[in-house]
Amino acid sequence: MILQESPLLPTRRNSVQWLPCSCGISGSTRCIRHIQTAKSDTAFELKRKKERKMMIMSRMLLSLLCFVALVYGQASPDTATMLALRDSLQSTRLNWSDPNPCLWTGLGCDRRSHRVTRIQIGNTETSGALTSDLRNLSSLTVFEVMGNKLTGKIPSLAGLRSLERVFLNDNGFTTMDADFFTGLNSLHYVNLGNNPMRPWEIPFSLRDANSLLVFSAVNCNLSGTIPHLTFPNLTSLELSGNHLVGELPVSFAESRLQILKLDGQKLNGSISVLQKMPLLTEVSLHGNRFSGTIPDLSGLTSLRVFDVSENQLTGGVPNSLIALVSLTYVALGNNLLQGSTPLFLATAIVTINGGSSSSSLSLSIISLFSSSHTHPQHYYLFQSPMGNQLALIIISLTSSCFFLLILTFLILICRRRPPIENHPRRPPSSTTPDHTFNTVNESFDPSLYEISMEDLSIATKNFSSDLIVGDGSFGFVYRAKLSNDVVVAVKKLDPDALQGFREFSAEMETLGQLRHPNIVRILGYCISGPDRVLIYEFLEKGSLDYWLHETDDSYTLSWSNRVNIAYGVAKGLAYLHGLPKPIIHRDIKSSNVLLDSDFVAHIADFGLARRMDESRSHVSTQVAGTMGYMPPEYWGGNTAATVKADVYSFGILMLETATQRRPNLPVVVEGEEVGLAQWAVMLEGQNRYFEMVYDGVGVGDWEVESVDEYFKIACLCIKESTRERPTMNQVVELLEELCSAI
Structure with missing residues (x-):
């Protein structure tokens, strides 16, 4: 038998050439040895190959680690600036110990240039002061330090052309560099509010920030006038709680402003420019010295909030304002308005009668529950250039007598318990036949209507299941139409559930006082034996x-x-x-x-x-x-x-x-x-x-x-x-x- 050499068997380099061997004892022994040698050669080669692969992989891993170290370990060009900032701040919530600022808490860097692009350390209980060399952070896009305890001067950020967002609000800053906004032509959002600044004016450098979308500087001791600057993209301007004077800039006309809040200032003049601001959704000019009439606002079809209370506005309430279906909140109190009581839509919260003796328009919100559709009574101011004082005396005496008559009438009518159409507004009675219910605290709004169970049964068709629009663990909510066709939501609480009584109390004591466009309004209530019912505005969707x-x-x-x-x-x-x-x-x-x-x-x-x-x-x-x-x-x-x-x-x-x-x-x-x-x-x-x-x-x-x-x-x-x-x-x-x- 001749053992042939296998072509698949590996050989070492320079190994002896295999030869055919003959049969026999000696020949067989040689063949076995050759086979054993071949096997050992094969194992040796496999081991060598495995070692070579491991060596290659190790070199690749080492190269990768070197690359990572090179990329992420490379010092940022902004290191010196950031180290100076770190040394001027104190915070137990910021981990800024690494020598590479790009690895710090609240910071972000560009991967290629390693420049700092974001500083976001708001609400981290950080104290100290900002450093003057922040303007060296040439790639900075976001700077947020709001809600901390920072003091001193707000340093200039002039020249940071990539900066888009600056939030410095709710700190202890006292001054600000006049050239702060120079060259910030990419700036979109600014908030400087709630800082105890020394009296300062809006800097002229703000004109460079022509990409502004939102500018807020409330309660920060701002003085002077609102500058005549044009910001083509500005949608929100909030400057309330300052000491601004002068008139509204004519540059507001045809602007893209949607939110304008200038409460609590000394601004004066006309508000006629508002009629040329068609995108407005919120206007709040409360507590100023504006005069003249309320302009035609028919073009402001998205207006939701309109607060011009506590000013010196005259004339009547224009129909263009009354007819705006988008309104959710209107405040006109404490002005010198004249004319008839306006009838706003039932979906709007209206505050008109501010209680000021100088207000010559006797206005109040029209009852949502009145069945009468007649026009409201008119009240006029006595107009006499020579007898204003006499007119005021006559008005005061007449108003006092009228008030006493109304008060007497209300006392009498409460005893008779008339039907809902003429029922006075009063809080729930402290005496109720059901003593398991803790009576409602009198801290809620006394303008809420008490409605009889009889009227509610009619409005809900005896609380028909077909009118249920919601349910919960405390009762059902029904869609109801009152006698004056006003649609409301009626929540009838489960009289067998103690939690239902607690909910009634909680709703009356909290929701009964609240007035906000984003909180559902409670309009009235009913207490009848063990039954407790709450009436809300109806929201269609x-x-x-x-x-x-x-x-x-x-x-x-x-x-x-x-x-x-x-x-x-x-x-x-x-x-x-x-x-x-x-x-x-x-x-x-x-x-x-x-x-x-x-x-x-x-x-x-x-x-x-x-x-x-x-x-x-x-x-x-x-x-x-x-x-x-x-x-x-x-x-x-x-x-x-x-x-x-x-x-x-x-x-x-x-x-x-x-x-x-x-x-x-x-x-x-x-x-x-x-x-x-x-x-x-x-x-x-x-x-x-x-x-x-x-x-x-x-x-x-x-x-x-x-x-x-x-x-x-x-x-x-x-x-x-x-x-x-x-x-x-x-x-x-x-x-x-x-x-x-x-």
């Missing part, structure tokens, strides 16, 4: 929950709709949290957000709401809320309710509004179930924001960037630590910028 989860796909809320709904809820919550005695809602969710015909959001259901004392930061109570919306601190046994609990619930609501996912249902990720908040944080960490948007939402090309910002705001609100969550005022500012961008 129903709840946000309905539009997110119960409609078919024939109509899907647009992206701008969703952002504006979140913005509306945020403004309502900021109002609640900013009251002298803040109110914590404790149950923010989509079913407690109601939408009007324009999809403007209104917060509803204050049955779980609690007030905080001014001296306290929380309310000790039982855990309350809805699964999926409750903050993580509740699960740790902390029962202290704070405003930051509302912020967390709002963040979940933002996620729900954009994703159209219910917060109490899990999201499946790679076969595992996670909560909505956990899923959002995971995708945020990977910059995969767009994947969270509901598939049916069409996002325009101009709205794509807003998606990222929207989810960043939401994820800030759902931070596990309450200290890391923003306040609702800060959320409003962020969403306001977002809304102006879309």
Whole structure:
């Protein structure tokens, strides 16, 4: 037998050539040895190959590490500037110990140039002063230091042509360089508000910031006049709480301003320029010295808020204002207005009678429950150039007598308990046949109407199930039409549930006092034996929950709709949290957000709401809320309710509004179930924001960037630590910028 050489067997270099071997003992032995030698050669070569591969991989890994070290370890050209800033600041929440500023907390750098592009250290309890060489950060686009304890001078940022956003508000700054805005032609958003500045004027260098969208400088000791500067893209100007004088600039005409807030100044002259600002949605000129008449505002078809109270306006209330269907809030009190009582739409909150003796227009809100459709009575001021003092005396005497007569009439009519059409406004009686109900505190608004159960039964067709538009654990909500054809929402609380009585008390003591465009209005109530009924304004579009989860796909809320709904809820919550005695809602969710015909959001259901004392930061109570919306601190046994609990619930609501996912249902990720908040944080960490948007939402090309910002705001609100969550005022500012961008 001859053993042939296998062509597949490897050989070493310079090895002996294989030869055929003959059969026999000696030959067989030689063949076996050759085979053993071949096997050992094969193992040797495989080992050598494996070692070579390992060596190659090690060299590649070393090269990669060197590359990473070269890229990320390279010193930033802005290192010296940032080290100087670090040395001038003090904060226990900033990790700025690394020699490379690009790795610091709250900073961002360009990957190629290693230049600092973002400084975002707002609300980090940072103190100290800003350094004067910040203008050397030539690639800076975002500078946010709001909500800290910074003092001293705001240094100039002149020449930073890439800068887009500057938030310096809510600090202790006292001065500002006059050339601050020089060359900032990319600047979009500025907030300098709530700083104890020494008297200063809007610097002339602001003219360079011709890309401005939002400028806010409230409560910062601003003086002088509003300069005649033209900003073609400016949508929001807020300068309230300062010492400005002079007239409204004529440059406001034909501007793109949507929000104009100039409350509490010494501004004077005419407000006629407003009629040439067709994009206005909010006008607040409260507490100035404006004179003349209210101009024709028929062209302001988007106007929602109009507050010109406490000025010196004369003339009548123009029909062009009365006829605006977009209005949600009107304040005209404490002026010198004349003429007839205006009848605004029932959807508008109207504050007219300011109680000033100098007001010559005797106005009050028209009863939403009156069955009369006749024109209101007219009241006129005695006009006499020679007898103004006599006229005022006559008016005072006449008004006093008239008031006494009305008071006597009301006392008599209360005893007779007349039908609803003429029923006086009064608080609930302190004597009720049902002693299990703790009577409502008299701190609520006494202008609420008490309505009889008989009238409510007629309006709801004996509380027909066909008219139910909502339900909850405390009762049903009905759509009702009153005798004057006004449509309202009627909530009949379950008389067998103690919580229903508590909700009645809570709603009357909180919601009964509140007046805000984004909070549902309570109009009246009924107490009849064990029954407790609340009457609200009716909002045509129903709840946000309905539009997110119960409609078919024939109509899907647009992206701008969703952002504006979140913005509306945020403004309502900021109002609640900013009251002298803040109110914590404790149950923010989509079913407690109601939408009007324009999809403007209104917060509803204050049955779980609690007030905080001014001296306290929380309310000790039982855990309350809805699964999926409750903050993580509740699960740790902390029962202290704070405003930051509302912020967390709002963040979940933002996620729900954009994703159209219910917060109490899990999201499946790679076969595992996670909560909505956990899923959002995971995708945020990977910059995969767009994947969270509901598939049916069409996002325009101009709205794509807003998606990222929207989810960043939401994820800030759902931070596990309450200290890391923003306040609702800060959320409003962020969403306001977002809304102006879309």
